[in-house]
Amino acid sequence: MVKINDYYKKKQLMDQLAQEIQEMEQNNDLKKEFEFKDNLSKLMDQYGKSAKDVLEVLGNIDPSVRGKGDTSSGVGETRRKRPLKVYKNPHTGEVVKTRGGNQKDLNAWRQQYGREAVDSWVQS
Template identity: 50%
Template sequence: MSVLSNYMEKEKLLKQLQEELQALENNKELKQELEFKDALTALMTEYGKVYKDVCEMLDPSYTASKSGKKATSSDDGRKKRTLKVYKNPHTQEIVETRGGNHKVIQNWKAEFGNEEVVSWIIDEKA
């Protein structure tokens, strides 16, 4: 496609979008909704509230249903992993970790094998 034909196509799309936008601007329902939004925003500013506050006032279950968070979840909405405490019987070294990518644990697994290192878990906490 040549640059000129591409330009003409984009120009045609722009005119079409401008016509659609003009039709929306003349829509009575849209005007009412925009007025309501402006009035609501002004009220929220006057009372120091944000959208989340208003939604929670109108629907108390809004926070739980929209965020998906539970009481025992971390900041990103996922359940916290259990804390595992490993004790190396050869060196008596203790390592606490919530994930499987701990450098020391990975080194132990490479040296002694996964099954043996897993048997070194001395405590698990939620």
């Protein structure tokens, strides 16, 4: 009976989604967005341009259009630094400051004491 109940629940969800899609298709704003998308695609085809080309042109006009990883301008755009973590070994009193997790002393401690134990030694 579990399978038949699951079937009817999914069938009900599918009918509900179909009704929502039908309502969305009647929305004039959505129709305008589809029309814009189609016209833009035709224009890109007419000039032999890709979406990447369009975004590059728009990014030159308005830099806020650029994606997060796009640093094509190269001016003053750098990646954020990782936070500094300070580990203090309670057994030896040794202190390690690092911005990454792949540090020589940390790896040695992890092998000796275990990852969870070393991760609990973070001071700040």
